[in-house]
Amino acid sequence: xxxxxxxxxxxxxxxxxxxxxxxxxxxxxxxxxxxxxxxxxxxxxxxxxxxxxxxxxxxxxxxxxxxxxxxxxxxxxxxxxxxxxxxxxxxxxxxxxxxxxxxxxxxxxxxxxxxxxxxxxxxxxxxxxxxxxxxxxxxxxxxxxxxxxxxxxxxxxxxxxxxxxxxxxxxxxxxxxxxxxxxxxxxxxxxxxxxxxxxxxxxxxxxxxxxxxxxxxxxxxxxxxxxxxxxxxxxxxxxxxxxxxxxxxxxxxxxxxxxxxxxxxxxxxxxxxxxxxxxxxxxxxxxxxxxxxxxxxxxxxxxxxxxxxxxxxxxxxxxxxxxxxxxxxxxxxxxxxxxxxxxxxxxxxxxxxxxxxxxxxxxxxxxxxxxxxxxxxxxxxxxxxxxxxxxxxxxxxxxxxxxxxxxxxxxxxxxxxxxxxxxxxxxxxxxxxxxxxxxxxxxxxxxxxxxxxxxxxxxxxxxxxxxxxxxxxxxxxxxxxxxxxxxxxxxxxxxxxxxxxxxxxxxxxxxxxxxxxxxxxxxxxxxxxxxxxxxxxxxxxxxxxxxxxxxxxxxxxxxxxxxxxxxxxxxxx
Ligand code: TEU
Ligand code: CA
Numbered sequence: 001x002x003x004x005x006x007x008x009x010x011x012x013x014x015x016x017x018x019x020x021x022x023x024x025x026x027x028x029x030x031x032x033x034x035x036x037x038x039x040x041x042x043x044x045x046x047x048x049x050x051x052x053x054x055x056x057x058x059x060x061x062x063x064x065x066x067x068x069x070x071x072x073x074x075x076x077x078x079x080x081x082x083x084x085x086x087x088x089x090x091x092x093x094x095x096x097x098x099x100x101x102x103x104x105x106x107x108x109x110x111x112x113x114x115x116x117x118x119x120x121x122x123x124x125x126x127x128x129x130x131x132x133x134x135x136x137x138x139x140x141x142x143x144x145x146x147x148x149x150x151x152x153x154x155x156x157x158x159x160x161x162x163x164x165x166x167x168x169x170x171x172x173x174x175x176x177x178x179x180x181x182x183x184x185x186x187x188x189x190x191x192x193x194x195x196x197x198x199x200x201x202x203x204x205x206x207x208x209x210x211x212x213x214x215x216x217x218x219x220x221x222x223x224x225x226x227x228x229x230x231x232x233x234x235x236x237x238x239x240x241x242x243x244x245x246x247x248x249x250x251x252x253x254x255x256x257x258x259x260x261x262x263x264x265x266x267x268x269x270x271x272x273x274x275x276x277x278x279x280x281x282x283x284x285x286x287x288x289x290x291x292x293x294x295x296x297x298x299x300x301x302x303x304x305x306x307x308x309x310x311x312x313x314x315x316x317x318x319x320x321x322x323x324x325x326x327x328x329x330x331x332x333x334x335x336x337x338x339x340x341x342x343x344x345x346x347x348x349x350x351x352x353x354x355x356x357x358x359x360x361x362x363x364x365x366x367x368x369x370x371x372x373x374x375x376x377x378x379x380x381x382x383x384x385x386x387x388x389x390x391x392x393x394x395x396x397x398x399x400x401x402x403x404x405x406x407x408x409x410x411x412x413x414x415x416x417x418x419x420x421x422x423x424x425x426x427x428x429x430x431x432x433x434x435x436x437x438x439x440x441x442x443x444x445x446x447x448x449x450x451x452x453x454x455x456x457x458x459x460x461x462x463x464x465x466x467x468x469x470x471x472x473x474x475x476x477x478x479x480x481x482x483x484x485x486x487x488x489x490x491x492x493x494x495x496x497x498x499x500x501x502x503x504x505x506x507x508x509x510x511x512x513x514x515x516x517x518x519x520x521x522x523x524x525x526x527x528x529x530x531x532x533x534x535x536x537x538x539x540x541x542x543x544x545x546x547x548x549x550x551x552x553x554x555x556x557x558x559x560x561x562x563x564x565x566x567x568x569x570x571x572x573x
């Protein structure tokens with residue numbers, strides 16, 4: 001485990017390009033926008049950025065429907081803009097990870113267009129999962145799988161070469177069905193096909209040659225399906241997942257154990273990719289987006305010859321409660337110790353409700369994937385206080401941490417978007433039963449006084465920003481003591497100086513079984529989170545390094561520092 005393995009303790013910041021910064025004023029974020037805002041990230045002190053997809057795409061799932069893996073969508077700029085952004089980031093010492101979406105392509109990808117043009121049984125169709133239907137005339141889908149976005153996972157096309165999706169028009173002769181675990185515009189590839197494997201290795205090389213530092217692998221647990229595609233009665237959906245609560249083993253509760261998830265065969269793919277990356281210098285890394293439980297099962301994605309990291313989504317489904325949070329931390333560290341890869345913490349991303357809103361709900365436990373079925377109104381003040389405490393807790397832990405753009409500003413979810421501006425296919429496929437993920441994808445407020453809160457040069461923003469974003473704009477927080485931005489910045493600086501990411505955790509005995517307080521030592525730093533309702537008194541002489549909210553001392557009683565409810569502090573004892 002050489003010192004060069006930068007990803008082991010890295011803080012990696014997710015840029016969602018469409019909503020980060022708009023360079024040309026069309027209301028949609030782009031790569032020149034990212035380049036222009038790199039100084040913000042430099043000031044924050046992160047080690048790397050991960051960019052969500054900016055490839056050519058019809059944008060039916062915000063770019064997770066790729067039609068050309070080797071080009072930039074004109075919406076986001078050009079390949080030259082990418083090169084410029086990469087060079088500028090590297091110049092600042094910031095590494096860059098890009099997204100790869102290998103489970104499915106867009107239906108506009110040349111391969112899928114060729115598959116429709118070619119007849120049943122052709123090599124062109126064999127890159128995807130085309131099957132005959134069941135029932136007398138094949139009128140029933142090949143199996144009972146449901147799309148993760150809701151609705152059936154199969155769509156029928158017309159018979160023969162030159163097929164198109166069945167519309168029910170007169171004279172149409174229906175033919176095969178194709179599988180799509182997500183939207184019908186996202187056909188699943190057949191990963192048993194060597195051509196598919198070769199193509200993606202080549203895509204990796206394309207970006208490695210450009211100099212990227214790694215890849216985030218989308219739906220990494222889903223690419224290989226069980227032979228025969230058997231029926232499955234469990235849930236796969238974001239919509240009707242079971243309540244996770246706080247499983248004893250620290251598992252995510254995401255429940256992805258069906259024949260379309262976590263099949264043994266996926267690991268061969270990652271062994272091959274590991275070798276591709278190893279051909280390049282500079283310590284390139286793979287991170288798995290795999291909703292797999294329990295954590296021991298997730299750990300198999302980061303065995304020494306596979307991926308380097310796998311998102312640990314445990315915090316997303318754990319209630320704001322000391323005992324279950326402590327259990328999740330212990331289970332996570334245990335699972336990663338066993339396999340020799342540090343764990344990779346996550347509190348927010350572009351698929352889940354932002355944590356200031358999650359933690360401001362009366363029942364903060366979260367369903368898998370964190371999507372609201374309805375739109376409850378969180379208590380934003382309470383939520384932000386808890387979110388800051390949660391972030392400071394996470395950043396004090398050993399391992400790597402991923403941040404989602406805007407969490408360093410304390411941005412809440414937009415919980416009252418009008419339906420006519422929504423774009424998430426999960427909203428449409430559930431006919432609105434599910435609000436979808438647009439609420440966590442709202443354009444970043446950069447300047448409190450500028451039109452569009454400084455998202456771009458105009459007042460255009462592809463989604464409206466809520467009222468509360470004005471006070472949270474970046475320029476309203478820079479240099480302001482106690483602001484969320486300054487808290488993150490201070491924490492990242494201390495984390496680096498004290499090597500917390502590479503450290504190890506020892507629980508503080510006095511609180512080992514506390515139902516209110518989580519406390520551990522990491523090197524010379526003690527991290528203490530008070531989740532109870534009464535203030536916690538720190539030991540004599542404790543020197544507070546950073547706090548998620550104001551601590552105080554009541555000198556009329558004694559001079560010791562008191563940590564109020566829903567507050568985390570780092571201190572030296
Ligand atoms: O999300 C993956 C995803 O939604 C599944 O892993 C799902 O969460 C789980 O299996 C169900 O419990 C990724 C992207 O992050 C998301 O934005 C895309 O919409 C999706 O893949 C399709 O590419
Ligand atoms: Ca733009």
